[in-house]
Amino acid sequence: MNQAIRELQSLESLSKEDRWVNNLHPLVKLFVTALFLVLTVSFDKYNLAGLLSMAVYPLVTFTIADLSFADALKRLRYVLPIVCVVGIFNPFFDRDIVMQVGSLAVSGGVLSMLTLMGKAILTVLAGYLLIATTSMERICLGLRMLHVPSLLVTEILLIYRYLTVLLKETRRVTNSYALRAPGQKGIHISAWGSLAGLLLLRSMDRAERLYESMQIRGFHGEFYTGRQESMKKADWIYLAVWTAVLCALRFLPLTAVLGGWIA
């Protein structure tokens, strides 16, 4: 629990560091991320090679943003296994052999499973990169610039804040339980119901007060990050380069070309 809170915090402080990727306009990053997601997901289910080439985006972004890949894997350690499960039954349904790797025959099912896993992992990584380089307030600001209704954007921000509140309340409740039930492992099942109920009420209460605190300090659904939020040259370049690269990876038969060179 403590660790979850700490990781959320460290992710947030990561997004606030003064690095040039962080300082890019939030809209640009939102757009590139969205484009990446759409293009990645749109790959044919057998096109594993093509899909792998999309890994260029996370690899390069991790490098230029100076983010630690190991940290990312550590933070995503619960999410990644779950998303990897998605294609797990494909090999049973689709047994036609589509490829021969050395003496190993690869069935369509295995290939589509790998492709699906690849898509899921890339999606998660792209999401992580967005969050790690852009604070929630700036993402919300970007969404507002796209004329997403302010009610919806406020909702997103509040849910995000609520997550921290919920985690902290959970820690408090479990701590106070543990202190009064020494020598007991975990929480006895008889207390689950009341603890969960209490947790819900308390965290809702806290979230409401947070919102009140925002309101009395002049919050009306608009976001101010205190930065000059207009597109600069770097933003346009970042946007243009990634749009070109991602589209090229998706639509040009790059793997065939590369394969041709090697052969």
Next chain:
Amino acid sequence: MSHIHINLDHVTFSYGKGQPVLNDLCLSAAEHDSIGIIGANGVGKSTLLKLLVGLELPDQGEIRIEEIPLKKQTLQKIREKIGYVFQDSESQLFMTTVEEDVAFAPRNYGLPEEEVSRRVDAALKRVHIEHLKGKSIYRLSGGEKKLVSIATILSMTPDIILMDEPSVALDPQNRRNLIHIIREFEHLKMIASHDLDFIWDTCERTILMNDGRIVWDGPTEEIMRNEKLLTENGLELPLSLSRR
């Protein structure tokens, strides 16, 4: 006649359908008043302050702030004038770092960035927590959170300050400093607290509440020496007096 004032006219309020928490309350406060609100636990002190910033709206009666009736439509205007420090400072802070949290209000008022950062620095300096500027909210101690939440309202440069238990969790030095800050604040201030010595040091006028009503309203000096009245209402003489 001074400008900045508060007027409550027969205000009644209850949470949901329960017993009224505030019962037919009348109160008026003028620009330079410093008002302490005292009373036992659960008598409605925090509720009264919440009504004044419109976090709750009265069931009956009317509240006027600087002659503006407090209604849904006027909330924004009124809230810009009032700085309110929550009883529970944990719930008051929500940004990642101290600096951002203190800058939240001035940014929302659309001030230019130099002015925002000037106000942030001034507010932090005033509560003597410049060293916490870049710190993560998550890593603050209880008393530091209290000081930061006070800074978040000072950066609004409000006309009126309302504080709910401001001295709780502060060490003696910070408590003394807060007394100075409150004394320096020249406009209207209302402070709800169980710390009678603190009230005595900061407020000239005191309101004693019991059961959602105002039982006594007058000079702080007088009530603090009135042991009978205090004990009848679940309180005790201030420490500084009872020791003598």
